[in-house]
Amino acid sequence: MISAMNVGRFLSDTARLYPDRIGLIHGEDAWTWAELDANANAFRAALQDMGVKAGDRVMVQSRNNRAMFESLWGIFKAGCIWVPSNFLQTPPEIAYVAQNCGASAFLFEAVFADHATAAKAASGDLEHLIAIGGDVEGAANYDDVIAAHEGAERIDAKVEYEDPCWLFYTSGTTGRPKGAVLTHGQISFVVNNFTADLMPGLTRDDASLVVAPLSHGAGCHAFPQVARGAKTVLLSGESFDAETVWRLVEEHKISNMFTVPTIVKMMVEHPAVDQYDHSSLRHVIHAGAPMYLEDQKSAFEKLGPVLFQYYGLGEVTGCITVQPPEHYVVDVDDGEARPGTCGIPRLGMQIGIRDPEGNMLETGEQGEICVIGPGVMSGYWQNDKANAEVFRDGWFHTGDLGRLDEAGFLYITGRAKDMYISGGANVYPREIEEVLLTHPGVSEVAVVGIEDEKWGEVGVAVVVPTAEGTSVEALAGFVNGELSRYKHPKRYFFWDEMPKSAYGKVPKHLIRKTLFERGDLVEGEAV
CATH class of the missing domain: 3.40.50.12780 (ANL, N-terminal domain)
Incomplete structure (x- = not known):
């Protein structure tokens, strides 16, 4: 010892x-x-x-x-x-x-x-x-x-x-x-x-x-x-x-x-x-x-270059990536811009992208984000089953999906559990959310997959509009041409605010629950 x-x-x-x-x-x-x-x-x-x-x-x-x-x-x-x-x-x-x-x-x-x-x-x-x-x-x-x-x-x-x-x-x-x-x-x-x-x-x-x-x-x-x-x-x-x-x-x-x-x-x-x-x-x-x-x-406009983003889980004490101010490039037309990245590996930590069989993937390929290093927990308290699920081949498996670019920047493409399958195609809500958030009438948005008899699952978008406001027709037209047809949300709902956890997050399971509690969706009825 x-x-x-x-x-x-x-x-x-x-x-x-x-x-x-x-x-x-x-x-x-x-x-x-x-x-x-x-x-x-x-x-x-x-x-x-x-x-x-x-x-x-x-x-x-x-x-x-x-x-x-x-x-x-x-x-x-x-x-x-x-x-x-x-x-x-x-x-x-x-x-x-x-x-x-x-x-x-x-x-x-x-x-x-x-x-x-x-x-x-x-x-x-x-x-x-x-x-x-x-x-x-x-x-x-x-x-x-x-x-x-x-x-x-x-x-x-x-x-x-x-x-x-x-x-x-x-x-x-x-x-x-x-x-x-x-x-x-x-x-x-x-x-x-x-x-x-x-x-x-x-x-x-x-x-x-x-x-x-x-x-x-x-x-x-x-x-x-x-x-x-x-x-x-x-x-x-x-x-x-x-x-x-x-x-x-x-x-x-x-x-x-x-x-x-x-x-x-x-x-x-x-x-x-x-x-x-x-x-x-x-x-x-x-x-x-x-x-x-x-x-x-x-x-950036209000505060200047003071933002530090990091990505990590409690199990990894937050130590997976960091994006310091010098790596923020908010002008997407800038040649150095990397929109969507959450940064580079933290000092002393290593990131690997793996497929479902545990094989390490190449640069640019999407898979599960895995990590090793001294920031990783020693395990879950008295829970051998959970430990076996997250620790494989010595790596901690986050359950998040992402890819690495040639410079080592990580891009989170979704949560494995948030992904839904529509017509046999994998759909990642974050991609849809990123597009909708560029619309001037959208302040916040969350997309979830809901069961559908025809397609298996379809997307439902919950939107908190800005003071400027927007409409279903405006948003449906906005995503047309930006996203493949199967990624288009089937329904849009407008709420005054998002339900949030104690830590300010917007959990997708809470969005689903609220959709049914409000009566926006009804169990057993078509979306």
Whole structure:
């Protein structure tokens, strides 16, 4: 076994170097690195006093706040495994995760007391409940726990490279969520990789705005800030507000943020983008879904060359590709333009395109995107069947389809599960969506395949129109000549907004579900 640095040291090392500098801001409150480290050490000591051992799982159900931010470092320091959940999940969903991971302790915001009750009922291993922001019967109070262990030593449990530190539960769109096992050695690589590829030049003088839940991709993004001493600013409030974002960017001279394309679009299209100074921004990092060409153009016009796109899954800690500003060419007539690319391989990672039989394909050929490198998880938690499906010949199989060009740029052509077959031909919704988004009357679009008696499946397009508006006839005429006939959507529906996941994505399964719930489509009737 190879020993590794306990990733909890990232916080301790920064606290020793910059004890009095501000590390975290939330609303009107701010905490220094020394204060955050002291609280993390106190939580580490508290867990150990409770009998929570190295390797035990500690679940966290919370919105972004100080306790959510600092406690994860205490969990790492104790050698325990951080199991954050999406705070929008229901009690039954949380109960499944608690049972699946065998959680020993559950840290939760007091407003999620029902989730804690459900988790405790589901997991026979769950003995310790700790409430944030209020008193809950049967649970310790987080602030009281920290106060009782004030002055705890800086002690980091000894760990090996492959020792788990984080169970990253997937969204489970095709079944129950699966826990991707992320290790201490892997996260150390991720911190270096994110810093080099996504935030080059990150220093103590930078500031990062968190606009997504720390439980998932934003957590990966927060780690380099801690490692480099850059302050983190958490949004306050229940919902996203673009004006608040731009106000905080100006107030704290935000230099980097991580989000998803739909949020970038909302920010760029909001009038406040022209009312606040955002010249401090150097890295606006987006991932989680494609950013369409028209949205890239708008972002460049408003923000300048600050966009960093990356492609990756939770199972690969986001480490598959990067597209820095110098690789964005939004003028499709430019000879160097590569419209549709999501970038080049991340440092230390390798991409291969494989056919269904596992053969490596040539440049330009479409197949499944596969990856190897230290950013890949060690496997799914206690799920041999799922591991056998995604790990073959040593490669991690993403389930996404794509191709590589001669320079090594990756193009995602679709999700294997999103593809539908119409009249015997494979149809990839993203290709259709890219065309429709160039129409001035289309703000957002999602295309899904729906069963059809004649063709097997046909495409249905859901459109959020711009203020300019559009019509079925206009869009049908627009795609004619741009796309082969079999790729034309059979039906168009106009909605005021798209249903989105907690992370700002537009899941295709949710589009299908909403089509039937709204009555746009009826089960058993022809499309």
